[in-house]
Amino acid sequence: MEEIVTITNLYRDFIIKHRKWLLSAQQTVIKALNNISFNIYKGEMFGLLGPNGAGKTTATKILCTLLYPSKGTATVLGYNVVKEAQKIRPLINMVAGAERMLYFRLTARENMQFFADLYNLSRLGLKEKIDDLLGQVGLLERADSPIEGYSKGMRQRLQIAKAFLNDPLVLFLDEPTLGLDVQVARELRKLVKDRVNHNRMSVLLTTHYLHEADELCDRVAIINRGKILAIETPKTLKKQYHSRPKVHASVGGTNQKSIEILKSLEYVKNINILSNQIKDETVTATCDLIIEVLREDDISRVINELFQNLELKVFEVKRYLPSLEDVFVQMIEQSG
Template sequence: MDHIVVSNLTKKFIKKGKRRFLTREKEEILALDHISLRVKKGELFGLLGPNGAGKTTLVKCLATLLIPDEGTAVIDGYDIIEDPISVRKILGITTGGERTLYWKLSARDNLKYFASLYGLSSKEAEERIDYLLNIMDLKEKQHQRLEKYSTGMRQKVSIARAILHDPKIILLDEPTLGLDPSFSMFLRSFIKNELNRKEGKTILLTTHYMEEADQLCDRIAFVNKGKLIVVDTSKNLKRSVSKNEVLEIKCVGNVENLVGFNAYMENKRDYTKVKILHENTEEIMDDVLKIIKEKAKILSVNVKRPTLEDVFIHLTGSELRDDYE
């Protein structure tokens, strides 16, 4: 059974540009380009894509915070356009950004306030808040204002808020963005083991961390420039390029002359990373190195098994994130 059915969802934004006398330049940005996908009940589904790919726009449409221009989505039988209130009842959501909670209130007061918005009685709210503060290891600091919390602790409260009303479906928009490794590890484990496996929640998670999607998600959708590129399991996605190897060369200098090798280049601060996906890297290695040496200095050469990131690059020609290394 499908819990989320997205059909042909399209969303455009108008970006205002420079003002010219009485008129203003306008640029149309296609944030979602006819996206269709299905998320099964109890599935942990990942939307993987770089910043600006359209992941958050899709989440906001599903959460009824944005009205799509075309298409619609049905969440557990409720249409996001026709019946937004019913959709909101069964959804839990964390949107990106740190300031999505009241920093002047304590964790407990924040949760109590949102419990009232979601229709929990005082007794239900107290019990649920106690449970969530315990499980998130926040009980000791529950009465402290959030302005004194770390980013990771605030994100824990944010996730507790999303599941406060025990929703069937949870939308998590970049849940570990900007968190230190220990908090990220805790939240990933909580999402996978507690919410998905134990409680059987359907989860749609957006991320631009390849390893997060790989580690957590049953299926992954690649999204780039508002388009859905592919949907499959991490295993199958990697299998699609399994016959290949990745030749990875770090160098300093001009490597623009590698045209013809289907090379992907990432410009880092101190060097350029060249990646070439090929069935037999040994076959092409000498030629590639020779060409690079003409105008650049080679720092290192590696041959690796392809990762999900390489699959993404192979399919989209874009990298997932600019802070990858």
């Protein structure tokens, strides 16, 4: 498989100053990236997942040639990010959800034209391409008004349209769906998926929406405090999740008594009640229960018990499968 991005033993330190007294300051070194290595293959969508301050944006900026590494090497499309940055830039693009990367006084169309000029794109067919991209992100109607009057989500959509201007071979998406409404976030995911499938574009995605990473990414790296904890497919990661078997039941008629009955079963280890509080014995609440049992065999026992419990109405019951979020939380907690 062709490697499109290669990071080897990469470090990035930041030196920050703390003011002590009026004229004296103390320096601290922040190890934003502390010896990370990974690669991204052609046509792959690779997720970089980690809590705030883990180093995701730092890694993305280094690959986009916006920041130098302190030590180690990184190549994109075979070019070194430090020595051959000029060769990389025309071939990549980026969306940074948390940063202001547009010109607010310009209209959407003018922004697109401006970035097209920066990329030195041919004028031939450019107008149609810009209209097509603005149409795909639903901005055609407002294309000629200055974007300072746009909502946050509309500006974000424009960033996404801008990201496809130069038909990048590698796209860097740093929290691309931050602040987007559900529908537009879905459309963006579809747009990216289509490009990956048709053009064999490679993508590095950072996101705090783990369902998004689960849906899109072929492999993900979990990063915390500048170190990589795991690199796996989402499916493999979920298999590695360590916990007792669980049952997910949507039930009606829950009250203290019905929950106490379930809790008193010797094979029930824990019950997590999602949605709706159970306030007192008279409340008839509908809620989701995640029931943790001791062994595999106890799954059918607890399901039987749910149906036999005269207080409860069972609407749906199934085995609870861990989500990527469960695995992520567990890994980050264990890494300390």
